[in-house]
Amino acid sequence: MNTVEIKQNASLQDLNSLALPAYAEYFCSVSGISQIQQALAFAREKGLQVTPLGGGSNMVIAGDIQGLVLHLDLKGMSSKPVANDQIEVTFAAGENWHEMVQLCLQKGWYGLENLALIPGNMGAAPIQNIGAYGVELCDLFVSLQAIEISTGELMVLDNKQCQFGYRDSVFKQAYKDRFLITHVCLRLSTQPTAQVQYPALAEALGDKAVTPELVSETVCRIRQQKLPDPADLPNAGSFFKNPLVPESGLDRLQSNGVQSPRYAQLDGTYKIPAAWLIDQCGFRGQRRGNVGVHEHQALVLVNYGGTGNQLLALATEIQDAVFAKFGIALEIEPRLYGV
Numbered sequence: 001m002n003t004v005e006i007k008q009n010a011s012l013q014d015l016n017s018l019a020l021p022a023y024a025e026y027f028c029s030v031s032g033i034s035q036i037q038q039a040l041a042f043a044r045e046k047g048l049q050v051t052p053l054g055g056g057s058n059m060v061i062a063g064d065i066q067g068l069v070l071h072l073d074l075k076g077m078s079s080k081p082v083a084n085d086q087i088e089v090t091f092a093a094g095e096n097w098h099e100m101v102q103l104c105l106q107k108g109w110y111g112l113e114n115l116a117l118i119p120g121n122m123g124a125a126p127i128q129n130i131g132a133y134g135v136e137l138c139d140l141f142v143s144l145q146a147i148e149i150s151t152g153e154l155m156v157l158d159n160k161q162c163q164f165g166y167r168d169s170v171f172k173q174a175y176k177d178r179f180l181i182t183h184v185c186l187r188l189s190t191q192p193t194a195q196v197q198y199p200a201l202a203e204a205l206g207d208k209a210v211t212p213e214l215v216s217e218t219v220c221r222i223r224q225q226k227l228p229d230p231a232d233l234p235n236a237g238s239f240f241k242n243p244l245v246p247e248s249g250l251d252r253l254q255s256n257g258v259q260s261p262r263y264a265q266l267d268g269t270y271k272i273p274a275a276w277l278i279d280q281c282g283f284r285g286q287r288r289g290n291v292g293v294h295e296h297q298a299l300v301l302v303n304y305g306g307t308g309n310q311l312l313a314l315a316t317e318i319q320d321a322v323f324a325k326f327g328i329a330l331e332i333e334p335r336l337y338g339v
């Protein structure tokens with residue numbers, strides 16, 4: 001059994017895609033279940049709160065994190081055919097999401113193409129039910145294996161138990177901070193399939209003969225054009241969720257004399273692009289010291305070398321301006337730490 005190494009006062013700056021300067025009181029990287037159990041025993045003995053860390057691409061680490069930051073670095077993948085044209089693939093939590101999307105494509109396992117190039121690791125994908133270009137994780141999700149932090153017990157949760165919603169799951173609600181996800185099982189198709197209804201994707205594909213490979217390439221190309229690469233310009237992707245407003249909430253938008261883009265949802269609400277709201281308030285390309293709003297994508301806040309507090313001050317300024325102009329409250333999408 002490999003013994004875990006637990007560090008004190010470990011820098012997290014290289015481990016979060018916003019490159020925010022912050023420290024973990026204790027830090028430990030684990031590559032297997034027994035190491036997780038050791039780390040949890042250490043945390044229990046010292047009475048430490050445990051914070052799971054994957055690729056750090058959906059966290060705003062605004063200050064130091066007290067307790068134990070546990071970097072889940074479990075690797076591996078296994079598969080089993082479940083029907084003539086379907087296969088269930090189980091991925092360890094530390095596998096990089098995009099690398100797994102590409103690997104599945106190479107193996108002829110289809111369904112993940114629209115989710116290509118989303119940063120981060122497998123283990124975090126269920127937390128906010130990642131989604132892009134008309135596909136969400138929950139469309140392919142079978143089950144996950146998790147360890148309960150307080151007891152160290154292993155358990156399996158199926159699709160229904162995860163209570164997936166728009167950028168949401170039970171892990172952001174009733175089970176918040178209770179589990180470490182160690183493995184994720186997805187059901188993929190061994191027959192080529194393609195989901196191309198999403199308008200921007202359909203437009204980019206035009207009348208080309210659609211293959212899963214082409215969908216993946218096209219999604220990557222659109223994303224590279226639209227979103228800054230965190231390696232070049234630190235960011236956490238979409239900083240705010242797209243707000244869902246009831247029909248009555250549209251009136252205030254219209255009273256501003258501008259017809260907002262809107263997308264009708266099955267529950268009768270409308271999804272308004274947060275980027276459009278922020279753009280209307282004049283924030284795109286704005287800079288406040290060493291943080292700012294990306295020049296091409298108003299939904300992406302970028303870090304030019306600032307701190308978490310500076311970034312959050314800008315986020316608050318944006319939320320206040322959008323609320324004052326449209327009466328819509330923007331919700332921050334990444335999880336805040338160290339505040």
Ligand SMILES: Cc1cc2nc3c(=O)[nH]c(=O)nc-3n(C[C@H](O)[C@H](O)[C@H](O)COP(=O)(O)OP(=O)(O)OC[C@H]3O[C@@H](n4cnc5c(N)ncnc54)[C@H](O)[C@@H]3O)c2cc1C
Pocket residue numbers: 017051052053054055056057058059072093118119120121122123124125127128129130131132179180181182227228229230235236237238335
């Ligand atoms: C440029 C860019 C583009 C993005 N585009 C998209 C997009 O199109 N769609 C989308 O949905 N998201 C997008 N994101 C957000 C992000 O990529 C996803 O949320 C991703 O799943 C985060 O993975 P991670 O490993 O980096 O998670 P982290 O940032 O490490 O963690 C996120 C949260 O999950 C918890 N967590 C992490 N791993 C585990 C685990 N194994 N068990 C329990 N809890 C865990 C953490 O404590 C934290 O609360 C984007 C981000 C960036 C930077």
